[in-house]
Amino acid sequence: MNKLDNLFKPFDEIVFKIVDDIRGIPPVRKLIESTQSLPESQQKIISQGIAFLVIALPLIAVILLFISNQNIRSQVAAKKEVLELISVNQSQKNTVSTLGSSLISAQPITSTEDLQSLIRVSLTSRSMNPSSVNITHFDQFQASSELTQTIATLSFSELSTAEFTNFMIELMQRQIKVQSIEIEKNPNSKYLQGSLEIGHFGRPGV
Numbered sequence: 001m002n003k004l005d006n007l008f009k010p011f012d013e014i015v016f017k018i019v020d021d022i023r024g025i026p027p028v029r030k031l032i033e034s035t036q037s038l039p040e041s042q043q044k045i046i047s048q049g050i051a052f053l054v055i056a057l058p059l060i061a062v063i064l065l066f067i068s069n070q071n072i073r074s075q076v077a078a079k080k081e082v083l084e085l086i087s088v089n090q091s092q093k094n095t096v097s098t099l100g101s102s103l104i105s106a107q108p109i110t111s112t113e114d115l116q117s118l119i120r121v122s123l124t125s126r127s128m129n130p131s132s133v134n135i136t137h138f139d140q141f142q143a144s145s146e147l148t149q150t151i152a153t154l155s156f157s158e159l160s161t162a163e164f165t166n167f168m169i170e171l172m173q174r175q176i177k178v179q180s181i182e183i184e185k186n187p188n189s190k191y192l193q194g195s196l197e198i199g200h201f202g203r204p205g206v
Helices: 002-023 026-034 040-103 112-125 161-173
Strands: 133-142 148-159 176-185 192-202
Touching: 112 133, 112 148, 112 161, 148 161, 161 176, 161 192
Parallel strands: none
Antiparallel strands: 133 148, 148 192, 176 192
16 A cells, blocks of 8 residues: 555645645635635535646546547548549549540541541551452441541452551551451462451540
């Protein structure tokens, strides 16, 4: 028990000193003086109340500060989460934009003449005969107010395997998607022949 008393003795001294300091404050001193006429038991209750306030007020202040810090941390965490969501959303938009630019051409194909010109340029750039590929069917739609969709069927003949491969590369580089292929080798000339169904999306300014 003596060890316990010794442990709390410094704390008691601090509390009693703070109580004495508070009693020295003019408004508190006047309050105490006004209670001198009260019974001793009531004066004791008032003294105990002052001592309780001395202990409780700092504790309440610490609790309020802790709660405030928790709220601030919660707000910071929420803001961080929002910023992360914005960052992810922006990244997704950039990915979609990049993907869109790889699939949508800046030069819409609006007529058979446009497509024929594009095919001719593709073939001649690879030193192939422009007459080896012809348009057999052409449809053009307005997919949206700005987006033009083109669907066409091409027939080809007298193309070597290397030439056909190069032609496919040219189409892909011009954002033309090959949707289906029918191909066979001519038994007499040994060249490839057949047909392609292609699709194209174009939007000016992409």
